[in-house]
Structure formats: structure tokens, C-alpha cells
Amino acid sequence: MSKILVLGAGIAGHVAASHLRRKLSKEHEVLVVSPNSNYQWIPSNIWVGIGRMKSKQILFPLAPLYKKKNIGYKQAKALTFHPEGDHESEKPYVLVEYVIGEEKGRQEKVTYDYLINATGPKLNFEATEGLNPGSNKAYSVCTYTHAEHAWSALEDIIKQLKSGKKAKILIGTGHAKSTCQGAAFEYILNVEQELRRHKVRDLAEITWISNEYKLGDFGMDGMLLSYGGMTMKSNEMVEMIFEDRGIKWILGAGVNKVEEGIAHYETLDGDYKQETYDFAMLIPAFSGHGFKAYDKNGGDITEKLFKGFMIVDADYTPKPYEEWSVQDWPETYQNPSYKNIFAPGIAFAPPHAISKPRKSKNGTDISPSPPRTGMPSGITAKLVADNIIDSIKQNKEVLRHKGSLGNMGAACIASAGYGLTQGSGVSITTFPIVPDYEKYPDTQGRKLGKTFGEIGLAGHWLKLALHYAFIYKAKMKPFWWLIPE
Amino acid sequence: MKRISKYQRFKMMNPCIQFFKFIYLSIKVLLIVAGGHGGTRKV
Numbered sequence A: 001m002s003k004i005l006v007l008g009a010g011i012a013g014h015v016a017a018s019h020l021r022r023k024l025s026k027e028h029e030v031l032v033v034s035p036n037s038n039y040q041w042i043p044s045n046i047w048v049g050i051g052r053m054k055s056k057q058i059l060f061p062l063a064p065l066y067k068k069k070n071i072g073y074k075q076a077k078a079l080t081f082h083p084e085g086d087h088e089s090e091k092p093y094v095l096v097e098y099v100i101g102e103e104k105g106r107q108e109k110v111t112y113d114y115l116i117n118a119t120g121p122k123l124n125f126e127a128t129e130g131l132n133p134g135s136n137k138a139y140s141v142c143t144y145t146h147a148e149h150a151w152s153a154l155e156d157i158i159k160q161l162k163s164g165k166k167a168k169i170l171i172g173t174g175h176a177k178s179t180c181q182g183a184a185f186e187y188i189l190n191v192e193q194e195l196r197r198h199k200v201r202d203l204a205e206i207t208w209i210s211n212e213y214k215l216g217d218f219g220m221d222g223m224l225l226s227y228g229g230m231t232m233k234s235n236e237m238v239e240m241i242f243e244d245r246g247i248k249w250i251l252g253a254g255v256n257k258v259e260e261g262i263a264h265y266e267t268l269d270g271d272y273k274q275e276t277y278d279f280a281m282l283i284p285a286f287s288g289h290g291f292k293a294y295d296k297n298g299g300d301i302t303e304k305l306f307k308g309f310m311i312v313d314a315d316y317t318p319k320p321y322e323e324w325s326v327q328d329w330p331e332t333y334q335n336p337s338y339k340n341i342f343a344p345g346i347a348f349a350p351p352h353a354i355s356k357p358r359k360s361k362n363g364t365d366i367s368p369s370p371p372r373t374g375m376p377s378g379i380t381a382k383l384v385a386d387n388i389i390d391s392i393k394q395n396k397e398v399l400r401h402k403g404s405l406g407n408m409g410a411a412c413i414a415s416a417g418y419g420l421t422q423g424s425g426v427s428i429t430t431f432p433i434v435p436d437y438e439k440y441p442d443t444q445g446r447k448l449g450k451t452f453g454e455i456g457l458a459g460h461w462l463k464l465a466l467h468y469a470f471i472y473k474a475k476m477k478p479f480w481w482l483i484p485e
Numbered sequence B: 001m002k003r004i005s006k007y008q009r010f011k012m013m014n015p016c017i018q019f020f021k022f023i024y025l026s027i028k029v030l031l032i033v034a035g036g037h038g039g040t041r042k043v
Helices: A011-023 A042-048 A062-068 A144-162 A181-197 A234-245 A374-394 A457-474 B006-013 B015-033
Strands: A003-007 A029-034 A038-040 A059-061 A072-082 A093-098 A107-111 A114-117 A122-124 A167-173 A204-209 A224-227 A230-233 A248-250 A253-259 A262-267 A272-276 A279-283 A285-287 A410-417 A424-430 A452-456
Touching (some): A003 A011, A003 A107, A011 A029, A011 A374, A038 A062, A042 A181, A042 A457, A062 A072, A114 A374, A144 A181, A144 A279, A167 A181, A167 A253, A181 A204, A181 A424, A224 A234, A230 A234, A234 A424, A253 A279, A374 A410, A410 A457, A410 B015, A424 A457, A452 A457, A452 B006, A452 B015, B006 B015
Parallel strands (some): A003 A029, A003 A114, A029 A072, A167 A204, A167 A279, A204 A248, A224 A452
Antiparallel strands (some): A038 A059, A093 A107, A122 A285, A224 A230, A262 A272, A410 A424, A424 A452
């Protein structure tokens, strides 16, 4: 009998737990530890943030589902990692602390045979002075509660606009090293469409602020894509969309301080500037959770497990941008020191960024960190689960399933406005996610045809269809496993 | 800078055209994403 401990119940953790439970017999234990009580389909937070969806439409409680499916569940947060056990326990364990109910504050050693660390990122708002969702007129859509607050504030702005008052709206990245430009891109287009729907668009000035060097970088170094029979750069596509929607843009901006209605930022030219606003949605920097790890004798071995995020089978040798290679990226998400520990999704430490790193004239790093969205999170979680299942069944280490971001496609179906007949979406697919300049030297490291963009109503329908399909899948309803990650 | 023409906008928002585009996009996205993944290193 084996016990698999899954830390986190986001996309990666939930996908791993559900596949493990489906494919392993009941004698094996699957246990999920997460501080969250609900599963949330994060890509739809955008629609909560414009008031077109309620939170309850994008989430469901985990406890009843896990009970029904015979998946163990503890609502607790991980504190420290002990991959060798300790003097009292032979088995490796994670020290966790319950976060709710009568047991709140109680700590417990949760042992495991296999550990899947799917704890995702820490939303590091503290990295930007004054950036705290709901304060200084700045909001976030990173969680459904943040998105609810954002909508509440945006609704007030719309009321002000309706009374004839003008407003400035600022949306983008809230730190020089932020990622997830895609979410901010979706939000700015959705906000713009909502203002048009409320017939107040002409009273609002909407500005995009980002740490990208060019529009359409998305933390993926931009891309060359097929669009409507043409070959186009992603920056040209996004420029075309922003121009069409009357959205201004500020690029190469590292936001370093937020005050009431003022975002302070440094530019790549080394200038310190500020932008005023009445409503802002700024994506924070992501970071690891700062976990500590200890050996059997209590010695600190954090550097064997963590490098901010968790260390996996990537090549972490520091090297210049020109020498970056797809081979640097992990394939199995296995920790090299402790072979029974894996970190799929956002929890693994990337070997380096994807976008070209840039510094301001003052030496500040201003460029996007690598994005890892829902689709690769699901794919990497499933392959980790499959390798663990094979290893348990064959009673030896099996790493047959591999999935490097350098050999994996991803679809970014970005909502550009909500509405069954008036909605719009920008569908962008890329293959591979991390550009492979050796394989595709003439097309910026990506395969044209598999890297394409489409704009239109169909994109909105597709995003809506994916919303319902993935919530159905997450609820583990009949034949859920037929829906690919 | 490229701009979205009136004809392009008509195509983007026409439900009939977009219905077929939706089918096309769904299949294409499925083929790209579910079409497989793997390693990049020579063993």
C-alpha cells in the first residue's frame, strides 16, 4: 500500500489527485492537504471581476467531492518539509497546520510515500510598496475574492461615469518581475467592453501598464503567429487590438510603489515616472512560499528542495539569454535529491525566464517572469500522477511520462468581452510554449500553423465552453477523464 | 500599424461565420493541446 500526499488543490493538485484516485486501487491512499475549502476555476475570475459571473459559478467545495470519491482531505497549510523523516518518524513527512474549525492551529506530521507539491505561487503583493488588493484604489483578479472586490470598485466607477464624471483606469502588471500578463490583457479588454455596454466608454481613459518590452510578449518572448492567412508578430496583433479599442499603453514599466490613485514606476530608460488612476488592477509578483526543509537530524536542507519554488529536473546553471535552450526545462518534475517528491504546475522552479531579461539604466530588472497557465499545469500534474501510478504498480521507479514546456502546446483563450452575441475572444495557441530555436530557427522558435491567433465571437464561445467543460471535469462527473487537460 | 477593417469586424462578430469558426477553433485547439507532449533531451 502506498500513500500519496498532494499539497494544494488548485488546477495541478486537483488534476493529480483525481487521476491518482481513478487509476489506483482503494488500498492506496490519496490525501490532499490544502488551506482552501473551494476549488476555483481561475481563468473565469476575469468575468467575476466585471460582474458578469458570480463566484459560486466558478467554484465548488472540495470536502464533499473528496469524501464521495474516497480522496482524503485536510484543510491545512504546509509548514515544513522533512523528506528523511526525523528521530521519531522513519517515514518522510510534511508538517502541516490546520486553518479552520476546532482544529485550527493544531500541527500534524503527515507522512507519505510520494509527495506532489502543487502549492502554486504566493501572490507577493508585499514586493510592491502599497500594492494590496482593495487599498489605494488598486485591485487584483488573482482569486475570486479579489475579483469580487474589483467588481465592486469598478461598479462604483461606472456609476460615477454615468453621472458624467471622467475616470482613468490603469490595468497591467504591478511589479517589474510580474508574470500573468495574459490575465491583465483579458481584464482590460473586458473592462473596456463593459464600459461600452454601459455607454460610458467615452468618459474613461484606459491605459495598459506592463513590464513587457513589447506588447504581446506575455512572458513568452512574444511570438510569430498565423492570423487570417497572414504571418504576424504578437505585438502587432495586440497593438491592432488596443488601437481598435482606444487603449493607451506604457511598456517596460516596473511598478515599484502604489499610493492612493498613483502608480509609481521605473522605465527601462531609467526614468522614474508616475501614472494617476481612479481604478487600477495590477497583477503582483509571484514567489515561492518560503518553505523550509530539514533532514533526519534537523539540519536545514532547504537548498536541496527549494530555489524560491521547488527544485526539479531542470538545468539551473546560470547562463546568458543567448545560451538558453529548451533542454534546460524539466521533463518529469521530479526533485533530484528526493526521488519521491514532484512539483508540477506553478510550484516548480523554472530554470530561467522565457522572455529576454532586460535591466533599466539604474540596474533594475524589468522583464516578465515565465508564465505557467492552467493548461500546462494540468498536463504536468497528470504526467506526474501517471509516473507515480506506474512506479507503484511496477514497484520500481518509472519515469516514462515526460512533458517539457519546450515540447508542449498551450492555448490561451483570452476573453475580450462578455456576451453571447456581443462577446469577443482572442484565441492564441503556441507550440511549443518555450521557443525551440534549434528546431524552428526561422519562425522565432515556434511552429507556425500550430502557433496562431484568432479574434472574434467564437473565441468567447470557446472560453465559455472551456469554463463549463473544466468545471464538469473538476467535479469528476461521469467520463470526466475523457476531457483532456 | 494594422487596423481592424469594417469587413474584418463584420466577420469577427457574425454569429453564422463565427459558429463555423468555433467548430474549427475547438478542433484545432484540441489537436494542438491534446496532440501530445514529451521530453526534449536525447537519452
